[in-house]
Amino acid sequence: xxxxxxxxxxxxxxxxxxPLPPEPILCETFxxxxxxxxxxxxxxxxKGLVQVRQGSGTTVTPPSMWDMLDELVLGxxxxxxxxxxxxxxxxxxxRVLESDMANVAARLADPxxxxxxxxxxxxxxxxxxxxxxxxxxxxxxxxTVMQASGNxxxxxxxxxxxxxxxxxxxxxxRTERALCVASNEGHxxxxxxxxxxxxxxxxxxxxxxxxxxxxxxxxxxxSPARLQR
Numbered sequence: 001x002x003x004x005x006x007x008x009x010x011x012x013x014x015x016x017x018x019p020l021p022p023e024p025i026l027c028e029t030f031x032x033x034x035x036x037x038x039x040x041x042x043x044x045x046x047k048g049l050v051q052v053r054q055g056s057g058t059t060v061t062p063p064s065m066w067d068m069l070d071e072l073v074l075g076x077x078x079x080x081x082x083x084x085x086x087x088x089x090x091x092x093x094x095r096v097l098e099s100d101m102a103n104v105a106a107r108l109a110d111p112x113x114x115x116x117x118x119x120x121x122x123x124x125x126x127x128x129x130x131x132x133x134x135x136x137x138x139x140x141x142x143x144t145v146m147q148a149s150g151n152x153x154x155x156x157x158x159x160x161x162x163x164x165x166x167x168x169x170x171x172x173x174r175t176e177r178a179l180c181v182a183s184n185e186g187h188x189x190x191x192x193x194x195x196x197x198x199x200x201x202x203x204x205x206x207x208x209x210x211x212x213x214x215x216x217x218x219x220x221x222x223s224p225a226r227l228q229r
Contacts, residue, residue, distance in 0.1 A: 002072070009044070016063065020059070020060060026040075045058075047073055048070075078168065078171075084224075085226060087214075087218075094161060095206075095210040099203040101145060103200065105202065106196075106197055106201070107197065117141065121188050124141070172217065173216070174217060179216055186209030
């Protein structure tokens with residue numbers, strides 16, 4: 001019930017500023033008890049989708065109040081967005097955080113971390129014909145950079161965002177060999193700058209890699225103007 005109400009709100013069936021149907025109607029619609037309805041509304045309120053006021057009922061809130069890091073909210077928003085704007089915003093957020101973490105990693109990475117990054121890049125060169133194995137190592141490479149930065153909060157945000165979209169076709173896009181080859185060239189540039197202890201270069205290499213990889217994967221819906229800087 002909660003997941004379906006999230007989809008209905010995000011999809012506009014219950015527009016912002018309008019009241020959510022009263023308890024008796026929700027009970028009848030979903031064939032559940034009042035207790036279940038009240039628990040669902042409480043969860044919706046925690047996700048920022050509704051506001052409950054004594055005597056005024058339950059009102060759907062504007063999108064600016066929604067918790068976009070919530071799994072159900074983000075998933076429903078991505079599914080409803082034909083322009084790819086929400087995925088563009090996700091990539092921009094990831095790009096900002098990972099560029100900063102690459103900058104820090106270039107200053108803090110120890111020899112063991114550098115060796116792991118190099119090993120991952122070398123292995124990915126051998127996996128360009130197997131996109132599933134390649135992407136597993138791709139994620140390990142990025143996570144190693146993030147861990148090297150020591151920024152647990154930024155890493156947590158990136159991992160949370162990625163976990164919602166890593167298995168969706170709209171985010172993963174095309175997977176042919178040439179794209180894996182080009183992607184790993186980006187990884188090698190990042191590794192080279194981190195190994196050279198070049199913080200600005202590492203940040204620029206990460207920024208360019210994330211941007212270029214997404215532009216190639218995008219299916220062409222809408223304008224990528226949100227990615228421009």
